[in-house]
Amino acid sequence: MQRMRRTYPVSLLILAGICTRCFGTIVVPPVTITGQKTAIEKQIIGEQTELEKDVWMISSAKTAEHAELDNKPKEVRRSMEQENANTYRAFLKFELFAAHLVQLKKDRVVGENNKGYVSNLLTEKIDVPEEMRKKYSSENADEPELGRPHRTLVQTVKEINEARTLAARGYVQNQKRANKAFKATEKDVLISQKEKYQQAALKGELIQGDDGKWIVKD
Numbered sequence: 001m002q003r004m005r006r007t008y009p010v011s012l013l014i015l016a017g018i019c020t021r022c023f024g025t026i027v028v029p030p031v032t033i034t035g036q037k038t039a040i041e042k043q044i045i046g047e048q049t050e051l052e053k054d055v056w057m058i059s060s061a062k063t064a065e066h067a068e069l070d071n072k073p074k075e076v077r078r079s080m081e082q083e084n085a086n087t088y089r090a091f092l093k094f095e096l097f098a099a100h101l102v103q104l105k106k107d108r109v110v111g112e113n114n115k116g117y118v119s120n121l122l123t124e125k126i127d128v129p130e131e132m133r134k135k136y137s138s139e140n141a142d143e144p145e146l147g148r149p150h151r152t153l154v155q156t157v158k159e160i161n162e163a164r165t166l167a168a169r170g171y172v173q174n175q176k177r178a179n180k181a182f183k184a185t186e187k188d189v190l191i192s193q194k195e196k197y198q199q200a201a202l203k204g205e206l207i208q209g210d211d212g213k214w215i216v217k218d
Contacts, residue, residue: 079177087170093163100156107132109153111206111214112198116168116190117161120153121206126214164190 072080101118104110109132113119121128122136136153140146168189175182184192198207201217208214 079173083170083173083177086166086173090163090166090170093159093166097156097159097163100152101160104153104156105201105205107135108204108206109133109136110157111208112194112201113208114194114210114212115187116192116194116197117164118157119208120157121214122153124214126206168193 101110109121109128110118111121111124122133136149138150141150165186168186171189172182172184172186175184198217201207203217205217206214207217
């Protein structure tokens with residue numbers, strides 16, 4: 001199915017260009033937005049298509065939501081600003097690195113671990129096809145072209161895991177604000193969603209069982 005063309009903000013296009021050219025460290029600027037609980041929950045359970053739609057809808061509602069934010073007590077306002085900065089940064093990271101993650105999983109050099117994160121399988125006790133081990137080897141990491149796959153692998157794992165942490169952090173902040181008795185941590189949220197991420201893995205991709213062993217998804 002042909003995907004509808006979207007117009008992206010200039011700042012995101014610049015970041016994507018930097019990512020494509022050299023895979024240097026991406027610094028996403030903090031952005032304050034509000035009212036994202038639905039989007040956060042969708043990201044945590046891996047509904048990527050719906051997430052992308054929400055990301056771009058959020059910006060259009062930003063102005064109206066600021067009026068609501070201004071009427072909140074200072075402590076609540078600060079909490080909401082922190083939550084929104086975390087989750088929006090997570091959205092940008094997911095958007096920039098989603099395609100790379102798909103390819104890396106297909107090449108079986110990245111898998112879904114049992115803690116809610118993704119793992120670089122070249123550092124795990126698992127047989128990686130020799131062709132892929134060579135392709136993503138760190139031996140040529142400093143070479144402009146030959147080292148690109150390795151840099152892509154390292155950067156994607158780092159950014160996706162940071163994005164998942166930020167999304168979980170925003171979710172925890174949201175829940176604590178709504179319910180003082182909410183005690184779950186970011187780690188708890190990620191572990192609880194591990195099965196959702198693994199269920200979303202495609203056939204042939206690698207997932208890690210509770211016993212630590214890596215298996216191919218049926």
